[in-house]
Amino acid sequence: MNISIKAFEELQTEELYDILQLRSAVFVVEQDCVYQDLDGKDKRALHVIGKKENKVVAYTRIFGPGDYFNEASIGRVVVEQKERKYGYGKQIMEASIKAIQDEYNVDIIKLSAQTYLKNFYTDLGFVSVGEPYLEDGIPHVAMVRT
Structure with missing residues (x-):
């Protein structure tokens, strides 16, 4: 999987379409x-975009401190269903963490995790903060990496 990082204005029309279709x-x-x-x-x-054979198979979007949460953050973490067995989720998250550190020069990162993925994010250095909550009818938990 090849990973690229682009601002919204840098996204090609077809690339944006593929991202929205995957989400x-x-x-x-x-x-x-x-x-x-x-x-x-x-x-x-x-936008952190993972492509395999020129097809978007993994994606996140990242924000600097204050753009979404007070802390830098990662959201819309997604991997195409048939591609999940290859470790692309971990790869796209590691690239997202590095991009936040490089772009915003911060180490504290927050995300809103679907609770069934808590262990996945814990393995990447995130810890739960607060109680679980519903977001769009799906159980979530806030998690922070320092």
């Missing part, structure tokens, strides 16, 4: 969750 396939269809994915925040984010 919709997983978050709306697979997880059976109707929610507003196009939330206006993509324009402020940096």
Whole structure:
């Protein structure tokens, strides 16, 4: 998997379409969750894109401190269902963490994790903060990496 990091303005039309299609396939269809994915925040984010054979198979969006949370943050973490067995989730997260450190020169990173993925994020150095909560009808927990 090849990983690139782009500002919103740098995304090609087809690339943006592929990102939104992947997010919709997983978050709306697979997880059976109707929610507003196009939330206006993509324009402020940096987009971490994992491609395999020129197809988007993994993705996150990252924010600097104050752009989403008070801390730098990672969101919309997604890997195409049939590609999950290759470790792309870990790769895209490691690239996202490094991008935040390089771009914003900070080490504290916050994310809102679906609770079933808590161990995945714990293995990447995140710890739970606070109680679980529902976000778009799906159990989540806030997690921070310092």
